[in-house]
Amino acid sequence: MNKKILLTGGTGYIGSHAAVELSTRGYDVVLYDNLQNSSAAVVDQIELISNRKCEFIQGDIRDTALLSDTLSRLKINAVMHFAGLKAVAESIEEPLNYYSTNVLGTLSLLDAMLHAQVFNLVFSSSATVYGVPAYLPIDELHPTGPVNPYGRSKLHAERILSDLAVSSTNWSIISLRYFNPTGAHESGLLGERPTSRPNNLMPIISEVALNSRDRLQVFGDDYDTPDGTGVRDFIHVMDLAEGHRKALEYIGKEKGFEIFNLGTGAGYSVLEMVEAYKVASGQAIPVEIMTRRPGDVGACYADALKADTVLGWQAKRSLKDMCESSWRFYTNSSNRG
Ligand code: NAD
Ligand code: UFG
Numbered sequence: 001m002n003k004k005i006l007l008t009g010g011t012g013y014i015g016s017h018a019a020v021e022l023s024t025r026g027y028d029v030v031l032y033d034n035l036q037n038s039s040a041a042v043v044d045q046i047e048l049i050s051n052r053k054c055e056f057i058q059g060d061i062r063d064t065a066l067l068s069d070t071l072s073r074l075k076i077n078a079v080m081h082f083a084g085l086k087a088v089a090e091s092i093e094e095p096l097n098y099y100s101t102n103v104l105g106t107l108s109l110l111d112a113m114l115h116a117q118v119f120n121l122v123f124s125s126s127a128t129v130y131g132v133p134a135y136l137p138i139d140e141l142h143p144t145g146p147v148n149p150y151g152r153s154k155l156h157a158e159r160i161l162s163d164l165a166v167s168s169t170n171w172s173i174i175s176l177r178y179f180n181p182t183g184a185h186e187s188g189l190l191g192e193r194p195t196s197r198p199n200n201l202m203p204i205i206s207e208v209a210l211n212s213r214d215r216l217q218v219f220g221d222d223y224d225t226p227d228g229t230g231v232r233d234f235i236h237v238m239d240l241a242e243g244h245r246k247a248l249e250y251i252g253k254e255k256g257f258e259i260f261n262l263g264t265g266a267g268y269s270v271l272e273m274v275e276a277y278k279v280a281s282g283q284a285i286p287v288e289i290m291t292r293r294p295g296d297v298g299a300c301y302a303d304a305l306k307a308d309t310v311l312g313w314q315a316k317r318s319l320k321d322m323c324e325s326s327w328r329f330y331t332n333s334s335n336r337g
Contacts, residue, residue: 004028009082011038013192021241023050034060061105071116078120091150102153119170122247125177129155139303165257172251179233179263183322184329191329215286223298229270233263233301236317246311263302264315280323
């Protein structure tokens with residue numbers, strides 16, 4: 001059951017790590033990506049680490065016919081839907097692009113799945129759907145209230161999934177709300193290498209450690225947090241990948257629609273991240289304190305008890321693991337380019 005899995009966005013950061021996790025556990029993985037924020041070279045890295053072949057199809061998720069043909073032809077059992085756009089600031093400038101990719105793209109995938117009679121889906125959602133935290137830690141019952149088009153596009157997609165699961169008992173769908181994925185595969189062969197300029201904290205810190213940026217701009221040191229800088233629930237990308245495998249095992253057994261947070265339950269501040277990365281890399285990481293970044297909240301971290309209780313999943317890796325694996329990836333000369 002559920003042995004052949006299609007990963008949309010499979011050459012991207014999180015999709016590629018999930019592909020390694022699934023492939024090393026004996027699943028056949030098929031990657032589907034239009035390569036707008038990743039490279040086909042990632043396929044070789046996945047095959048190298050897992051020591052198994054994986055198939056790659058270059059295509060857009062809005063190409064329903066290609067998706068439908070792929071699902072039927074390759075006899076896919078389940079889909080993990082990672083493909084999407086994820087930069088908050090860009091989503092404010094280009095909302096139509098975000099709704100087209102994240103909402104219409106998801107609709108297109110669902111149409112293709114219905115046509116091919118594939119009813120098992122794990123969806124990449126985000127803690128951003130919660131908006132400004134009303135309380136901490138954030139559990140799945142926390143009200144949603146996204147404050148930007150990116151977050152709203154994810155929430156629209158979740159609502160479509162929820163309605164679909166009500167429409168027929170065939171469907172088995174899980175939405176995973178990620179907190180802040182960081183780090184890289186332990187081998188140093190696979191990590192976060194977007195083709196667009198990074199916006200997230202960890203890739204920017206690593207650019208400073210690698211001397212390709214002169215300093216980290218810290219957006220605000222006057223939040224109501226222990227050191228005044230933003231606090232987030234950073235989660236190792238391989239823990240996240242394992243969470244996807246657990247979700248897949250669950251949808252093999254249960255029908256309907258379920259939402260799970262994937263986080264560690266612990267928060268680290270921007271300055272704690274900088275310190276941890278300094279230790280892992282042995283490099284200086286100069287910082288400059290700036291004003292707050294519009295749209296940021298002070299602290300955000302998960303209550304991940306539901307994933308533990310229902311899926312039997314817990315994040316295991318430490319902040320040190322996140323920083324060391326990231327540094328290993330960025331200093332591995334075979335990854336340069
Ligand atoms: P990523 O950009 O590394 O990966 C996304 C992949 O989707 C890329 O390889 C890109 O080329 C592909 N893609 C984009 N538009 C496409 C389209 N129209 N058709 C086909 N492929 C397309 O991003 P990621 O960090 O791996 O994120 C994966 C998913 O997780 C996204 O849906 C994102 O919204 C969600 N998410 C990410 C984070 C994070 O901080 N990284 C946090 C919460 C949720
Ligand atoms: N930060 C800096 N300087 C930088 C970049 C970030 O100080 O150059 C700070 C931010 O102000 C924030 C923290 O680092 O306090 C984390 O910022 P990120 O941009 O890395 O992450 P966010 O929590 O803002 O958002 C991320 C993803 C969203 C996702 C959200 C919740 O970008 O897509 O996590 O999962 F929705």
